[in-house]
Amino acid sequence: MNLQSEFLGIKSPNPFWLASAPPTDKEYNVRRAFEAGWGGVVWKTLGLDPNIVNVNGPRYGAVWGPDRRLLGMNNIELITDRPLQINLDEIKVVKKDYPDRAVVVSLMVPCEEECWKSILPKVEETEADGLELNFGCPHGMSERGMGSAVGQVPDYIEMVTRWVKSNTRMPVIVKLTPNITDIRYPARAAFKGGADAVSLINTVASIVSVNLDTFSPEPSINGKGTHGGYCGPAVKPIALNLVSQIARDPETQNKDISGIGGVTTWRDAAEFLALGAGNVQVCTAAMTYGFGIISELTSGLSNWMKKKEINSISEIVGKAIPNVTEWQYLNLNHVTKAQIDQDLCIKCGRCYAVCEDTSHQAITKTINGERGFEVIDEECVACNMCINVCPVENCITMRDLEPGEIDKRTGQTVSDKYANWTTHPNNPSSIKAAE
Amino acid sequence: MSNTKLSPGIVSSRLSKEEYSNNFSDAYPGFTDYEAKVEADRCYFCYDAPCISACPTEINIPLFIRQISTEMEEEAAKTIFDQNILGGMCARVCPTETLCEEACVREAAEGKPVKIGRLQRYATDSIMSQNIHPYIRNDNNGKKIAVIGSGPAGLACSHRLSMLGYDVEIFESKSKAGGLNEYGIATYKSVDNFAAKEVDWLLKIGGIKINHNKTLGVDFSIDELRKSYDAIFIGCGLQDTNKISIDSDTDQSIEDAVDFIADLRQINDFSSLPIGRNVVVIGGGMTAIDAAVQSQLLGAEKVTIIYRRNLENMSASKKEQNNATSKGVKIITNAIPTSINKQNGVHKLSLSYTEVEKQSGKLKELDQKFSIEADQIFCAIGQKFNNLLDVFKSNKGKIMIDESCKTSVENVWAGGDCVDQGEDLTVTAVAQGRDAAEAIHKSIISK
Numbered sequence: 055m056n057l058q059s060e061f062l063g064i065k066s067p068n069p070f071w072l073a074s075a076p077p078t079d080k081e082y083n084v085r086r087a088f089e090a091g092w093g094g095v096v097w098k099t100l101g102l103d104p105n106i107v108n109v110n111g112p113r114y115g116a117v118w119g120p121d122r123r124l125l126g127m128n129n130i131e132l133i134t135d136r137p138l139q140i141n142l143d144e145i146k147v148v149k150k151d152y153p154d155r156a157v158v159v160s161l162m163v164p165c166e167e168e169c170w171k172s173i174l175p176k177v178e179e180t181e182a183d184g185l186e187l188n189f190g191c192p193h194g195m196s197e198r199g200m201g202s203a204v205g206q207v208p209d210y211i212e213m214v215t216r217w218v219k220s221n222t223r224m225p226v227i228v229k230l231t232p233n234i235t236d237i238r239y240p241a242r243a244a245f246k247g248g249a250d251a252v253s254l255i256n257t258v259a260s261i262v263s264v265n266l267d268t269f270s271p272e273p274s275i276n277g278k279g280t281h282g283g284y285c286g287p288a289v290k291p292i293a294l295n296l297v298s299q300i301a302r303d304p305e306t307q308n309k310d311i312s313g314i315g316g317v318t319t320w321r322d323a324a325e326f327l328a329l330g331a332g333n334v335q336v337c338t339a340a341m342t343y344g345f346g347i348i349s350e351l352t353s354g355l356s357n358w359m360k361k362k363e364i365n366s367i368s369e370i371v372g373k374a375i376p377n378v379t380e381w382q383y384l385n386l387n388h389v390t391k392a393q394i395d396q397d398l399c400i401k402c403g404r405c406y407a408v409c410e411d412t413s414h415q416a417i418t419k420t421i422n423g424e425r426g427f428e429v430i431d432e433e434c435v436a437c438n439m440c441i442n443v444c445p446v447e448n449c450i451t452m453r454d455l456e457p458g459e460i461d462k463r464t465g466q467t468v469s470d471k472y473a474n475w476t477t478h479p480n481n482p483s484s485i486k487a488a489e
Numbered sequence: 490m491s492n493t494k495l496s497p498g499i500v501s502s503r504l505s506k507e508e509y510s511n512n513f514s515d516a517y518p519g520f521t522d523y524e525a526k527v528e529a530d531r532c533y534f535c536y537d538a539p540c541i542s543a544c545p546t547e548i549n550i551p552l553f554i555r556q557i558s559t560e561m562e563e564e565a566a567k568t569i570f571d572q573n574i575l576g577g578m579c580a581r582v583c584p585t586e587t588l589c590e591e592a593c594v595r596e597a598a599e600g601k602p603v604k605i606g607r608l609q610r611y612a613t614d615s616i617m618s619q620n621i622h623p624y625i626r627n628d629n630n631g632k633k634i635a636v637i638g639s640g641p642a643g644l645a646c647s648h649r650l651s652m653l654g655y656d657v658e659i660f661e662s663k664s665k666a667g668g669l670n671e672y673g674i675a676t677y678k679s680v681d682n683f684a685a686k687e688v689d690w691l692l693k694i695g696g697i698k699i700n701h702n703k704t705l706g707v708d709f710s711i712d713e714l715r716k717s718y719d720a721i722f723i724g725c726g727l728q729d730t731n732k733i734s735i736d737s738d739t740d741q742s743i744e745d746a747v748d749f750i751a752d753l754r755q756i757n758d759f760s761s762l763p764i765g766r767n768v769v770v771i772g773g774g775m776t777a778i779d780a781a782v783q784s785q786l787l788g789a790e791k792v793t794i795i796y797r798r799n800l801e802n803m804s805a806s807k808k809e810q811n812n813a814t815s816k817g818v819k820i821i822t823n824a825i826p827t828s829i830n831k832q833n834g835v836h837k838l839s840l841s842y843t844e845v846e847k848q849s850g851k852l853k854e855l856d857q858k859f860s861i862e863a864d865q866i867f868c869a870i871g872q873k874f875n876n877l878l879d880v881f882k883s884n885k886g887k888i889m890i891d892e893s894c895k896t897s898v899e900n901v902w903a904g905g906d907c908v909d910q911g912e913d914l915t916v917t918a919v920a921q922g923r924d925a926a927e928a929i930h931k932s933i934i935s936k
Contacts (some may be wrong), residue, residue, distance in 0.1 A: 120530035120558060122523075399596040403536025404698060419537065443531050 055356030059367050061333045062185040062225040062310055065095035066156040068321065068352050069367050073314055074160035074186060075099050077345075079134060081144035084157075090345035091352065094344045096253075096266025096335060099133035099188045100141050102163050102173065106132045106195075112273035115262035115282060123206065128262045130273060130323050132194045132278055133162050138176070145180040150356045154481070158303075160225065162188040162200050165251030167212060167217045171223060173318075174222045184225040187218060187249075189240075190256020192233050193282050197465035205231035208243035227312060230254040230296075232289075237296040238246045238303045251310035252300060252333060253444045273384025286338035290316030294329055298378050301330025320354025327367065328374035352382025382475040389453040390436040390467050392416070392429045398449035399424055405440035405450060432461040494790045497628035497835075499865050501763040503788025509759040512786035516677040516844070517581070517607065525611040525835070529558035531603045536593055540605060545920040546573035546588030547574050547913065550589060550605055550636050553612055567623050574648045574923070575616050575641050578670050579916045580610035580634035582679050585777075586808040588916070601828070602700055610701070614858035615643035622693035632933055635660065637705050640668020641915045642905030644691055645922030646929075650722075651696040653930045655904035658718070659697065662704035668726055669906075670915065672751040675779040677751045679754075699864070712882055715900060721902040721928045723896070724922055725874035727913075735773060736828040739915065745926040746780035748768060753783055765865025770790045771826060772869030778810070780867045793861060797843055797852060821861075825854060838863035867885045874907055884909035894925035902929055 059069035071094035072078050072087055080097040087095060108131055117126040128421060136143055147159045147446055158180045163169040177185065188195075189205030196203040204210045212226060218226055228244035230237065232255040233346055244252050259281050263272045269281030292313025300306050313331025317323050318339040325333045339347055394405070394417075406427050409417040416433035429440075441450045455461060457470030477484050492500045504512070520528065524843035532554040540550045548569050556565035569576035583589075585606035616623065632655050636643045639661040645651075647657040665671050669685040696749040703709060705725055714721050730745050756762055764787040770780045773796035784872050785792045794813065796803055799822045805809060814820060824840045831837070842855045882889045882897035887909040894902045894910075904921025 109651050336553075400594040401535075401539070402533045402594040404533055407536040425537075425539070 055359050056365075057093075057352055057356055057367060059333050061156070061312065062184060064094070064156045064158070064225065065092075066262070067152070067154060067334075068355075069096075069327070069333035070348060071096060071156055071158070071312070071333060071335045071349050072340060073337040074188065075341070076131065077340050078142075079135075080136070083146055084148050085151075086145075087340075087345050087348075088152045088155050092155070092345065093333075094158065095155040095353050096139065096160050096186050097131045097145055097156045097182070099160040099162045099191070100138055100173070101133045101161075101175070102169060103138050103171070105137050108132055108135050109275050110473075111275040115272040117262055117286075122488075124286060124338070126262065126284055126286040127338055127341070128260045128284040129402065130258065130282040132189070133188070136440075137161070140181050140436050142176055145177075145182055146485075149183075150466050156184075157182045158184040158186050160186040160188050162191070162195060163203060163215060165199060170214070170217050171221050174218065174224075178224060182224070184227060184250075184402045185218065185222065186227040187215065187252060188229050188256070189214075190229045192231060192257055192259040193281055195308050196489075202231035202233055202259075205229075205240055205256070206234055207240045211240050212243040212247035213225040215244055215249045219248035225250045226252050227251045227310075228486035229256055230316075232292055232296055233259045235301050238306070241300045241303065241309075242322050243255060244310055245306055246261075251312060251332070252306075253312035253314055254288065254296055254300070256313040257285045258292065260284035268452050270296055276398075285315045286342075287318050290318075290322055294325060297326060297331055298329040298375065301372060301375050302378060308396055320351045320358065323330070323355055324352060324370060325357060325374075327370040327376070328372070330372045330375050332371055333367075339472050384474060386475065386478060387469045387471055387473045389455040389459075391434050391455065392436060392440050392450055394427055394450050395441075395448070395452050396428075398446050399427060400446055400449075401427065402445060403427060404445065405445045408439050408443050413437055418448060433463060435463065438464060439481035490786075494788050496862070499763045499765045502713075502760040503764065504641075504760070506548075507935075508788070513676050513680070515680045516675075517610075518866060519614050519658040520607055520611045525557055525608060526560075528604050528608055529554045531595065532558075533594060539592035539594065540589040540603075543588050544572075545914065545917045546576075546579075546589070546923070547920075548572045548576070548589075554603065554605070554608055557608055557612055557832075562612045563621070563623075563812070564613035566616040569609055570612055570616075570623060572923075573638075573692060573916065573917045573919050574645055575670070575687065575915065576609060576751055577613040577690075578641070578679065579919065580606050580613055580681070582670075582674050583916050584806050584809070584914070587806050588786070595634060615885065621688060622688065624648075624652055624694055626651050626695050628927075629656065630654035632656070632719040633658065633717070634720050634722065634723045634929060635714045636723040636906070637714075638668060638723065639666035639688070639699055639908075640724055640726050640905055640918060642726075642918035642922035642925075643668065643722065644688065645919040645925045646722045646724060646902075647697045647902065647922075648649065648691055648694055649923050649926035649933065650796065650929065651694045651793060653694065653926065654717075655930075657697045659699040660709065660714075661699055661701050661705040662725075664701050666699050667703075668724075670753055672774075673747065673752065674754070676753050677783075689848075713755070713899070721901045722922070722925050722929065723907060724905040724918065726906045727874050729873045729875040730868070731873055731898060733868050734872060735826050736802055737830070737935065739829055739836060739864070741832045741863075741910055742827055742832075742899070743866045743868050745852075746772065746867040747777050747872065749867055750776065750779055752781070753787075759787060763864075764788060765791050766790045767836075767862040767864045768867070769826075769861065769863040769865070770794045770869055771869045772796065772797065773805060774869060774871070775805050775809060776817055777867075777869035778805045778813050778818075782813050782816050784865075784867075785816045785818055789865075791862070792818045793842065793863075794818060795824050796820065796822050797825045798845070799823055805901075824859075825852075826866075827858070829866075834864050837861070838866065872906070872913075890921075893928035893931075894921050895928060 057068040074096040078095040191201030195201035228249040261271045313326030315333040325336045376399040418428045444450045455468045491502045505753045514681045553565040553568040589605045590602035596602040636659045656919040667689045766786040768789040828839045839860045842857045902925040905918035906913045
């Protein structure tokens with residue numbers, strides 16, 4: 055399967071780029087990534103000299119599952135802490151040696167046009183494929199008026215993007231922060247300023263844990279901590295939603311999006327693509343398992359495409375978007391009921407506990423006097439919590455009631471007609487037929 | 490090592506020092522912190538969890554496992570001890586595969602139950618290894634209770650009574666406390682003198698005095714005790730064993746497996762204990778398994794268990810059977826010993842095969858016979874009660890008790906192996922001792 059990807063005209067052998075982050079900090083790492091098979095990199099954010107410094111204590115905090123599986127991570131690392139010229143020189147040789155891979159350079163300089171004007175020609179000189187403007191980093195740099203401090207103000211996004219576009223020939227991706235109220239505003243601003251694409255999400259402002267002995271947030275530097283940027287599998291749902299919102303917004307639909315946020319497996323990547331991302335960027339998964347996961351990502355995605363008879367990445371992009379809608383348009387006449395497969399049930403009773411204590415009292419704890427769990431159709435609102443807590447896959451499923459069947463909970467006959475909240479009699483502003 | 494596995498007869502020192510120490514080290518060592526956390530995560534925290542009702546002491550297992558998963562092993566231990574003050578020993582010796590772990594829904598789901606026993610050991614070790622005793626005794630209420638026997642039933646009863654404010658005096662026939670925990674458990678299940686340490690830890694509650702070398706019927710009587718104490722609890726266990734008689738034209742005697750196991754627990758130097766080159770153990774319960782496995786571990790060349798019925802009828806669990814066979818023990822089923830004789834200086838045990846008659850269900854000796862070499866023969870066909878029965882109403886040769894563990898005699902309660910209720914397990918004895926204490930308390934305060 056050909057996974058060839060083209061994003062803003064930038065070609066790469068697959069749609070998996072490494073995000074701007076520690077894995078792309080220097081030539082050595084990037085060469086290893088390309089040897090492993092990664093399609094492209096966004097080089098770790100460059101800034102102006104003198105180069106910034108990092109803390110000399112821990113930079114990362116983590117949330118683990120019980121088997122030490124890294125579920126989420128946060129960091130307080132800043133942009134590159136190496137002199138600008140060293141990075142530029144390395145970018146140039148790497149791009150020359152790997153002409154078929156995407157090399158995009160992430161930038162963050164103060165909000166003054168002169169600063170951007172000074173750095174852009176230097177980056178162009180590396181013959182990198184494009185730029186990514188880091189308006190997303192929520193820690194450290196934001197205190198200095200950069201990163202998410204820009205990304206949280208749509209006017210600044212537009213202004214800076216315009217400066218950049220008017221001073222370079224290179225394609226420009228604007229990287230957005232999720233630490234906002236409505237992602238559509240910063241996205242619109244980026245495109246208004248001339249951005250060729252947006253990428254999201256950057257990390258989520260976070261404190262991952264508090265040390266209950268020292269009462270310091272983690273990671274702790276000499277007894278003090280600060281908020282960091284949260285990433286990894288835990289943030290994927292947030293990222294998927296924000297990507298989809300931009301893909302659906304009439305003002306930004308059909309614009310290019312690079313999807314970022316907790317991509318760990320090929321499946322995650324396919325989901326981002328389906329919600330409108332043209333490619334994906336990966337960081338935490340690589341930082342957890344090393345670059346070797348690219349083989350799983352590419353083989354998994356191409357195998358799935360083969361099974362689905364999808365011939366190119368572009369066919370996946372946005373495939374799920376028509377099915378993303380507002381709550382008010384969901385079909386209220388669609389009725390389902392939970393059902394428990396008694397052969398698969400191991401009788402743990404988790405469904406009963408959750409339904410009885412926290413939901414709708416729609417599951418019995420005995421069947422004919424014996425320990426056993428069964429759905430009471432008269433009470434079941436099909437909330438799905440029993441499925442969420444059941445440890446056995448497919449033991450509890452939702453059955454769609456056929457039109458004409460009686461919903462035992464409401465006593466109503468299931469209709470085959472679509473009807474949503476906008477026309478519901480309980481809706482004070484429902485659209486009534488003209489009298 | 491003066492002898493080897495192949496040295497004929499019954500001799501000591503068959504193995505090297507290292508072999509002995511390896512063989513009798515902790516068979517199922519405790520979990521590390523990490524192992525415990527990973528295993529704890531497997532628990533589903535079931536509603537009305539089946540493991541709880543499968544435990545004779547009804548420990549809130551999902552709760553203590555959740556406490557382990559949140560790194561609160563001391564609280565987990567407390568959850569266990571609240572129900573079972575001998576939770577430390579039970580974690581080592583309970584046949585969990587037929588109790589909590591058999592009931593675990595993950596056993597039904599995937600045949601791999603949560604390792605509840607080992608998690609329990611992790612939790613209880615955390616507190617016992619620091620020598621923390623988490624209970625404080627109520628103010629002394631001036632009442633005195635006599636407890637006969639310091640085994641699991643007597644100890645559990647004494648501890649609960651002491652907590653409730655009673656002064657307890659235990660009468661123990663042996664020089665050490667602990668009962669079968671001290672004398673009756675395979676050495677590799679209770680290493681580092683754990684049984685004795687557990688007794689010391691339990692007695693930290695205070696208010697419990699143990700009188701050693703005091704045997705019921707010899708040094709004192711129930712009637713005497715009834716005069717000086719407000720109530721009596723009997724947890725004296727079973728003192729006698731069932732014997733087997735086999736025709737023999739030799740001087741070879743059949744030894745008691747119970748004594749062999751007790752001897753092993755009390756010696757420090759395993760090389761001093763003689764063991765046969767060819768050992769035969771007769772029986773199908775845990776005593777038979779423990780005797781056979783430990784014979785093998787002492788360096789016997791061939792160890793054979795002879796059981797008269799089939800594997801499914803053995804009271805030793807499948808896990809214990811597998812443990813025995815994995816150590817090299819051979820289990821011969823459907824066979825009974827008939828005679829012993831000596832050929833060319835070697836003892837031979839002759840056996841007949843058996844079969845269960847379909848109609849009557851009775852065991853029938855068949856004509857087919859065989860023989861095996863048997864330098865040493867242990868008998869492990871059950872223990873029995875030996876006295877007192879004229880005082881108490883009895884059932885199946887044991888003291889009859891009601892649901893509150895009360896005997897037919899006024900102010901006398903009983904529990905453990907000497908009573909007619911429940912299986913002969915440490916955990917059952919603990920439950921009965923505990924419940925009897927509560928019943929005694931209820932009876933006294935209602936007077």
